[in-house]
Amino acid sequence: MMEAILSGAEQLFNLPTLLTMLVGVTAGVIAAAIPGFTITMAIVLTLPLTFTMPPLQGVATMLAVYIGGYTGGMISAALLGIPGTPSAVATTFDAFPMARRGEPGRALAIGIWASFFGTLISSIVLILAAPPLALIAVKLGAWEYFSLVIFALTIVASLVGRSMIRGLLAGMLGLLIATVGADPLMGVTRFTFDLNLLSAGIPFLVVLIGIFAVSQLLSEVENPEQIKQGKALIASRITFHPLSALHEVVMHPINLVRSSLVGVFIGAVPGAGGSIANLLAYDQAKRGSRTPEAFGTGCSEGVVASESGNSATSGGGLIPLIALGIPGSAVDAVLMASLMVHGIGIGPRLILDHADTVYGMFMAMFLAGAMMLIVCLLSMRLFLKVTNVPKSIIVPVVMTCCLVGAFTLNNRVTDIYLLLGIGVFGYILAKLDYPLAPLVLGVILGPIAETNLRRALMTDDNWTLFFTRPVSLALLALAVISVILAIRYRMKQRHQAAALG
Amino acid sequence: MSSSTPQARSPGDRVCQKEARAKAMGHIVLNGLMAALFASLFVRAGDLPSSMWEPLGSGTFPRLILAVMMVFNLLIIAKEGRRYMACQPLAPHAVRDWLWRHRLAFGVLGLFTLLTLAVPLVGFRWASLPFLIACQFLLGARRPRALLIALVIAVVMSFGVDALFRHVFTISLPRGVWG
Numbered sequence: 001m002m003e004a005i006l007s008g009a010e011q012l013f014n015l016p017t018l019l020t021m022l023v024g025v026t027a028g029v030i031a032a033a034i035p036g037f038t039i040t041m042a043i044v045l046t047l048p049l050t051f052t053m054p055p056l057q058g059v060a061t062m063l064a065v066y067i068g069g070y071t072g073g074m075i076s077a078a079l080l081g082i083p084g085t086p087s088a089v090a091t092t093f094d095a096f097p098m099a100r101r102g103e104p105g106r107a108l109a110i111g112i113w114a115s116f117f118g119t120l121i122s123s124i125v126l127i128l129a130a131p132p133l134a135l136i137a138v139k140l141g142a143w144e145y146f147s148l149v150i151f152a153l154t155i156v157a158s159l160v161g162r163s164m165i166r167g168l169l170a171g172m173l174g175l176l177i178a179t180v181g182a183d184p185l186m187g188v189t190r191f192t193f194d195l196n197l198l199s200a201g202i203p204f205l206v207v208l209i210g211i212f213a214v215s216q217l218l219s220e221v222e223n224p225e226q227i228k229q230g231k232a233l234i235a236s237r238i239t240f241h242p243l244s245a246l247h248e249v250v251m252h253p254i255n256l257v258r259s260s261l262v263g264v265f266i267g268a269v270p271g272a273g274g275s276i277a278n279l280l281a282y283d284q285a286k287r288g289s290r291t292p293e294a295f296g297t298g299c300s301e302g303v304v305a306s307e308s309g310n311s312a313t314s315g316g317g318l319i320p321l322i323a324l325g326i327p328g329s330a331v332d333a334v335l336m337a338s339l340m341v342h343g344i345g346i347g348p349r350l351i352l353d354h355a356d357t358v359y360g361m362f363m364a365m366f367l368a369g370a371m372m373l374i375v376c377l378l379s380m381r382l383f384l385k386v387t388n389v390p391k392s393i394i395v396p397v398v399m400t401c402c403l404v405g406a407f408t409l410n411n412r413v414t415d416i417y418l419l420l421g422i423g424v425f426g427y428i429l430a431k432l433d434y435p436l437a438p439l440v441l442g443v444i445l446g447p448i449a450e451t452n453l454r455r456a457l458m459t460d461d462n463w464t465l466f467f468t469r470p471v472s473l474a475l476l477a478l479a480v481i482s483v484i485l486a487i488r489y490r491m492k493q494r495h496q497a498a499a500l501g
Numbered sequence: 502m503s504s505s506t507p508q509a510r511s512p513g514d515r516v517c518q519k520e521a522r523a524k525a526m527g528h529i530v531l532n533g534l535m536a537a538l539f540a541s542l543f544v545r546a547g548d549l550p551s552s553m554w555e556p557l558g559s560g561t562f563p564r565l566i567l568a569v570m571m572v573f574n575l576l577i578i579a580k581e582g583r584r585y586m587a588c589q590p591l592a593p594h595a596v597r598d599w600l601w602r603h604r605l606a607f608g609v610l611g612l613f614t615l616l617t618l619a620v621p622l623v624g625f626r627w628a629s630l631p632f633l634i635a636c637q638f639l640l641g642a643r644r645p646r647a648l649l650i651a652l653v654i655a656v657v658m659s660f661g662v663d664a665l666f667r668h669v670f671t672i673s674l675p676r677g678v679w680g
Contacts (some may be wrong), residue, residue: 046669165580169573175566176539183559186552190559191542214613221605227640329581392640392647393654396633399613400658403620403629408672420617424610432527450562458555 001253008360011056020057021064025371028068035213038205039069043334055342056357060305060364062335067119067368070311071376074111075383080398082213086275087310089440090282094295094302101298104387109245110300111307112376117371118308121260122315127362130323141457143466147475149449152276155283156438174442177202184451193377197414206406206418207443214423215430222390223497227391240384242377248300254286259305260312267316275444281309287485296337315365320348322358448476522588536574543567543655608639624677629659
């Protein structure tokens with residue numbers, strides 16, 4: 001074992017690998033900071049560049065892009081209110097209000113530290129618990145998956161904002177949007193109206209960009225007086241104090257560890273990933289907080305939960321990949337492909353046959369986390385300058401980026417039309433105070449829910465199996481508890497409001 | 502007593518009341534349209550084929566969602582209908598004022614619409630260049646220096662981005678008829 005660790009370290013700690021990792025982290029941060037560009041896109045674009053590298057250097061570079069990307073998504077979420085990647089949706093809830101009240105440096109610094117600790121914790125869990133966790137994750141059947149989605153859907157109760165019914169409607173709208181296009185099991189087209197535009201369904205990323213970016217950008221230019229004065233996004237003086245942010249992050253150790261563990265577990269479940277983990281971690285943090293009413297107003301706990309939760313999925317996703325050869329997400333599948341290109345067989349024997357590569361990957365996770373921290377802390381002052389740029393420049397530039405992002409996703413012009421339509425719809429919903437996050441959650445969870453419900457009933461049409469299989473029952477019980485707690489919290493809030501007159 | 506009741510007297514309350522009434526109308530119209538759409542989709546989903554291999558067909562899951570959504574639509578319409586009745590009527594020029602206040606947002610949206618329509622026709626480069634210049638002009642870049650900056654940004658974000666994607670990422674953005 002020691003020999004394998006030393007061999008892995010030797011392959012990792014050399015100048016070319018360190019340099020390509022540094023470039024990878026920086027590229028990941030920048031790519032994910034641009035709305036419309038996902039971590040998956042960045043990884044896919046990196047893949048051909050790694051073909052000529054030694055195996056560990058290639059994988060380490062891609063891991064660097066991966067980890068940099070999870071942090072980069074936070075930048076536009078905090079500064080523009082537009083999640084740079086799907087895994088940064090919950091970051092907008094608190095980091096953006098914090099930035100808007102004149103503390104963008106604090107929001108970013110807290111996010112960077114939370115991301116770093118999330119990566120660190122997930123790397124430790126990856127090393128210690130990869131085999132047992134992977135075995136649990138892959139034993140989940142369709143029943144358990146469906147129950148897990150039901151549990152995840154109860155997050156809606158925390159994201160609904162002022163009106164529960166409008167939030168629930170938004171969540172259901174997301175589920176409905178996900179049903180457009182080919183049916184996941186039979187391939188029958190649904191609700192396409194024979195339009196080429198809808199024949200391939202409505203891609204999740206197009207919904208995310210349209211709902212958050214277009215509506216947010218239009219809201220930015222609503223006030224002609226501000227625009228006339230050439231106002232920047234954030235008018236106040238910007239400060240950046242990483243050490244005080246570190247203090248704030250470590251002051252919430254339970255929140256940090258819990259959110260990271262949520263991220264690891266969700267990352268380890270094939271098909272889930274960072275887009276769910278950040279919302280689930282945020283929800284759990286809000287429920288566990290002594291001041292849940294502060295969530296959504298720019299509180300540090302919310303930023304810590306979302307960022308540590310999404311960054312921890314990077315280590316979690318590697319658990320089934322390394323232990324069993326099953327990729328947990330699209331990004332993990334690309335990582336797997338890069339190993340296979342170099343003739344490294346993926347599967348349960350990976351750690352036995354290529355121990356040096358696996359230990360090298362473990363070390364690369366820590367190293368990439370540290371590099372991300374350094375790159376972000378050094379470059380954040382530069383990113384913060386975005387807040388000084390007038391809206392007249394930011395708005396058209398980001399809109400162009402959104403259009404490019406929507407197109408490059410599938411190289412389909414029709415996705416641009418969908419972006420416009422969804423953007424307008426999102427703007428109307430935002431003007432009428434419908435919360436947008438439940439809609440996005442619905443689009444993410446819809447296909448997983450439908451596929452697993454139908455698959456479960458195809459395997460055995462006995463509905464009671466959802467309640468008799470222990471893990472499924474536990475997840476459903478958690479969902480019920482979650483709903484009860486949410487209702488109790490809302491009633492308590494209402495009573496407090498009534499008492500205050 | 503909610504702030505939307507007729508008992509509110511201060512000017513601030515009156516503005517709030519008018520906004521509440523306008524929003525209530527917005528909710529009623531939106532949910533009415535959605536309910537009608539969902540009802541037609543519900544019927545459509547019933548015609549989707551089922552399989553002998555699974556108890557749930559292609560249409561069951563969407564129908565379940567649509568049914569629940571229609572209930573929510575009706576609940577919102579009922580709730581907002583009560584609020585609408587309780588609020589004072591809007592001033593005759595309220596809609597015009599609102600549209601004027603949001604003129605820049607609608608202007609940007611109009612330009613973005615033109616951009617999305619133009620990209621397949623004239624290509625990304627030639628569609629985004631005028632969009633970026635026009636949008637910056639609309640949002641206040643009027644002086645020579647600001648216009649020069651706007652032009653540089655427009656060239657970088659149209660021709661520059663196109664070149665970056667074509668030569669570095671080997672992804673071809675739409676070329677259009679002038680490709």
